[in-house]
Amino acid sequence: MNAAAPLFRPDLLARYDAHGPRYTSYPTAIQFTDSFDAAHYRDAARRGPANAPLSLYFHIPFCDTVCFYCGCNKVATKNRAHARPYLDRMKRELALQAALIDPSRPVTQLHWGGGTPTFLSHGEMAELMSETASHFNLVPDEHAEYSIEVDPREASADTIALLRSLGFNRLSLGVQDFDERVQRAVNRIQPRAMTETVLDAARRHGFRSVSVDLIYGLPHQSVESFARTLDAIIALRPDRVSVFGYAHMPSLFKMQRQIDESALPSPAVRLAILERVIARMGEAGYVYIGMDHFALPDDPLARALDAGTLQRNFQGYSTHADCDLIGIGASSIGKVGDVYAQNARDLEGYAAAIDAGRLAIARGVRLAADDILRRDVIMRLMCGGELRFDDIGITHGIDFSAAFADECARLAPMADDGLIDLTHDAIRVLPAGRMLVRNVASVFDRYLGQSSLQRFSRTV
Structure with missing residues (x-):
């Protein structure tokens, strides 16, 4: 591949812009049917090879406030008491799943997503990780990737310290945009200092990788405003940056109807923002991994790309070999x-x-x-x-x-x-x-x- 050839070709991007799957799986979830039941799953799980690696995904759907752009499966509530019955059920589900799997199979990948996983209290997070370790073979930190999605509005420096002590070694931080007008339009008020506090704490406590998520195409964004956010993120130097294009689908996601469509950037502005992203990330030394992912050259994602071992699963690009995936919690998807x-x-x-x-x-x-x-x-x-x-x-x-x-x-x-x-x-x-x-x-x-x-x- 000619590294000097341009990634960004506006003529081609405009011509080929269309709706299409992200291929976190094939077939995609649209092909799932309700004629498939637990008996089919149990049969596949019991036929799994001994010692083959596993990945665990936990979906914690609760959010204190709802972001208008979000298309995730979530429950907006300020009542933290909702977490306890849900946690108890996840613990029972862990036991049901573990009964189908050879206990010697190593867990080399674990991810908590949502929602907001840190909606759980510190004690509840410790309880869930302890229960997981009692049912599954969690390999040592240096041989695994244990990640969690963190909303900086919901995580103090003490929270980050706790997460590291529980075994998490990678953080994914939601930011989306630092521009205050954009934040107000999407109901996500998050001062830059909050993000800096969490990222600094992650580095102090030895997290191996920190990723930041941004979104372009949100209301009131311009090339200049998003460039300021991008420069602020680059100054923080996270290991990975994901820059997603906002998918405005209010017919599918009711909360998106709160967004003023007239304030959304035009297709031409979206394309110009993307052009600035590609140029600026390259200038800053980030490697383009694929689709909307960038990483520093020494990050495991970049090394996996170079080595030809990059993988893709329901959480996006991955560094680990293709694992059987056990999904825990409401809406979670597994692959066995x-x-x-x-x-x-x-x-x-x-x-x-x-x-x-x-x-x-x-x-x-x-x-x-x-x-x-x-x-x-x-x-x-x-x-x-x-x-x-x-x-x-x-x-x-x-x-x-x-x-x-x-x-x-x-x-x-x-x-x-x-x-x-x-x-x-x-x-x-x-x-x-x-x-x-x-x-x-x-x-x-x-x-x-x-x-x-x-x-x-x-x-x-």
Whole structure:
């Protein structure tokens, strides 16, 4: 890949801007059905190989206040008492899940998301981590990535110290924008000092990696205003920065109806903001990982990209090998063997299942051989930017060129536009195509014609 070739091609970005999956899984969650039940999941879990690594995801849905842009599954409440019954049910779910898994399997990855995980009290967080360790084989800190999403408005320096003592070694900090007018428009008032306090505490207590999340495309943002936020973040020097494009889908996410659509930046302004992001992050020494992720050159994500070992899961890009994923909590998604499974999204459905002593799985999908093949193709493109036909052929026992003749024909215009290099034996994503890798990967998605693209965010 020619590193000097430009990532940002406004003509191509404008031409290919469309709705499409982010491919944190394939098939995507739209293909999950309620005919899939806990029996399917139990069968897949019990067939899991001994000693294969595990990843654990915990969804803690509570937020003290709601951010208008948010599309996550959350419950806005100031009543901290709601955490106790939910915590007790997560503990019972841990026992149900652990009964299906070989106890020797090492947990090399763990993530708490939400919502706001630090909605839990210090004692409750310690209790949940202790209960997890009693059921699963958590490997030592130096061999694992234990991460948590932190809202700086909900975390003091003491909270950060506690999280490190519990074993967390990576933080993801939500910021979105430092501009006060933007913050008021999205109901997230977060002075810069709050973020600095949390980041400084993370460094003092030895967190190995700190990530910051930003969003462009929010109301009242301009190129100049977002550049000020970007420069402030770069001055703080987090290990990773994610810069997501805001997906305004008020028909799907009711809270987004609180946003004044007339204040949203135009497509041209969004594109100009993205251009500034790409240029400024590169000037600051950050490596473009893919899609909306950047990392410092010595961060494990950047090293994994160089080594060709980058992975992708429901939390985004990952440094660990493809793990079975156990989802805990309402709406959590797991991947075990050849199945994906999602818990009941609402607290009532989740509670009813756990209180009855059964898994809370409400829907899912068992992957067919074609799904597994296409998942491999899509993930190689998304993570490595290269697909050698012989590698796929040997792994899956197919003739790639024959099996995907139609897809290769549909890729030809992308090759003509300089997004990819398409030869008789490989597909390579070129620099101009890296920001449009979702478009390239979607050519191999056989379900896209069967579902509404409007349910996905825009690719730019």
